Amino acid sequence: MKCYVVDAFSDKIFKGNPAAICVLEEWIADDLMQKIAQENNLSETAFTVKQEDNVYALRWFTPEDEIDLCGHATLATAFVLMSFFEKELEQISFQTKSGVLIVSKKEDLYELDMPAYHLEQMNIVDEIKEAIGVCPIEVWKGRDLVCVLENEKQVNAVMINEQKVKALDGLLLHVTAKSKEYDCVTRSFAPKLGVLEDPVCGSGHCHVVPLWADKLNKTNLTAFQASRRSGTLYCRYENNRVYLAGKAVLYSINQLFI
Known part of the structure; x- marks a missing residue:
């Protein structure tokens, strides 16, 4: 094979x-x-x-x-x-x-x-703050948990507590913020699946693209995954589908x- x-x-x-x-x-x-x-x-x-x-x-x-x-x-x-x-x-x-x-x-x-995943806004609880080391400004849940941070500097600085992330709701955890160079910047973590940080997460952007499309009032977005390897996604949100x-x-x- x-x-x-x-x-x-x-x-x-x-x-x-x-x-x-x-x-x-x-x-x-x-x-x-x-x-x-x-x-x-x-x-x-x-x-x-x-x-x-x-x-x-x-x-x-x-x-x-x-x-x-x-x-x-x-x-x-x-x-x-x-x-x-x-x-x-x-x-x-x-x-x-x-x-x-x-x-x-x-x-x-x-x-x-x-x-596109349907997102519901969640309460910001202490367990989330302790898991990601920063207080998000919003938390949303679809299949995964999405934490919206104040800026991309906070996204880049996140160091998760692996065991505490495993105890949170959601399959994966994404931290995201508005970006200066791109429309949004995101990092994705999947310790429940044996992947500490996913280098570029497509299914994660099925969460964050609808979120940022609504916040920015636009259907075409350029997204950056700020992992160590990094990656760029050219995104479109139409009729509850993410391209x-x-x-x-x-x-x-x-x-x-x-």
């Missing part, structure tokens, strides 16, 4: 978010997919099987568990399929646990059509001996 490693939301290796992509002829056992993800030790390993013309089934695994939605690994999977398997395609549909996700190739960008576009670059092709 070949395993492709792609840096998504970047046009340079060692930037963006690395995802491992396994293109299968048929599904292998769930526990084997989980072991491969553990061995890769990336935020996500994606497994895909062709269903029909330009339609693939897609599943994502973190080192700890299967996840219901992942943006960067979806983009990376589309990049692999369009670069090595389906070079004539400009659009691919993925059947996933979060419904059908469509990726369209637009010159050097890959645009993901993803669902995330970014670049991708191949890092390696590996042969798995299993």
Whole structure:
């Protein structure tokens, strides 16, 4: 089995978010997919099987568990399929646990059509302040917990308490603020899934893009993920859908001996 490693939301290796992509002829056992993800030790390993013309089934695994939605690994999977398997395609549909996700190739960008999470505002409790080391000005919850901070300097300075973050509501934790150079800046943490900080989180932006689109009163946003690797997402919010576009670059092709 070949395993492709792609840096998504970047046009340079060692930037963006690395995802491992396994293109299968048929599904292998769930526990084997989980072991491969553990061995890769990336935020996500994606497994895909062709269903029909330009339609693939897609599943994502973190080192700890299967996840219901992942943006960067979806983009990376589309990049692999369009670069090595389906070079004539400009659009691919993925059947996933979060419904059908469509990726369209637009010159050097890959645009993901993803669902927006419904957010409910939460009380700012001491447990959140202790977990992120700063008092947010707003807290919202969808699948994940989103903490809005006063400025991007605070976002860059956050050092989470891993155990206290695990005790909070939400699957992932995102800290976000308005940015001077971009529309928003975000960092994402997923210790519940064995990922301390996610380098660039697509599903996280299915939370923060609707939030900032409302706050800034605009539908097109440029978002920056301020992780150590960093990444840029070109975003659009329409009809309760989040469109995330970014670049991708191949890092390696590996042969798995299993």
